[in-house]
Amino acid sequence: MEEVKGPLLITEKIMRIIAAISLVGMAAMTGADVFLRGAFNTPIFGCEEIVAILGVIAVGFALPYAHYQKSHIGVEILVRRLPRRVREPLELLTTLATLFLVGIITWRMFLYAGTLAESGEVSMNLELPEYYVVYVLAFGFFVYALCLLADVVKFFRKRGA
Template identity: 45%
Template sequence: MMPAISRTVTKVSTFSAWLSSICLLGMMGVTCIDVTLRFFRHPIPGAFETVGFLGALMVAFALADTTLKGGHIAVEFLVEKLHSGVRKWLDRITTLVLILLFGLLTLRMGGYALELKEAAEVSMTLKMPVWPVVAGICGGLGLFVAVLVTRLTRSV
């Protein structure tokens, strides 16, 4: 049962990384086009908003896959001096704290997305609904928590 869940989380994380890449390409495209059009005195209205939304989504969508691949920066000059058994327990405790912290953050972001949807909150320039962006961030964080849970269950 657990290997199937782990495989599913890995596949969804890979898909999420592709979404993150698309967000990055969108950010680059909007920025390049906006800078070029500014030269001709016709900037893109809402370019700053769009790049901000895409940046937030890019980070949220990249968290899970980066964690699976061990791509985060780690400063281990103290930890590497510890006994391997102590390091394993420290990693488990750190992962558990991350699960709790980001689990609560995911729940709060989901609630905030619902609040924004009910209030019909829109962005200042583009007047587009904000809740889908917050919901996307919530999804990325939730997937990150799922990756952490599968990592913790594998280490036990």
């Protein structure tokens, strides 16, 4: 699993950087739009769409990082009080359930992006193809699923050692 873990960590790091750049882009676009509206009464055409796309990229590409940082929501108050022999299988069960759900979300998003591509759906103002955005988000969920799968493998390897 170490040979998979290396590329997975590199992918997560690249995705984290892209997510951070997207957040900065969202702030810059919003700030520029507000400034231009106030100072010159000239908004940036399509700013809302660009900010929304950058938001999707930021969220989708931050999922693996949030997983590695354990910054997702959990019921820590209850779980912390359980003995270790109960806590570890419970964490495995939670990870497997999350992997199942994220796997379904990823699969369905790829299918939905294909449907959007076939229909030629575009954004309202800039007329950008929407399926690209869905593919990007699906990729973020796919990498998140790989991170979860790596945790499951790590659990069983730790048990076997």
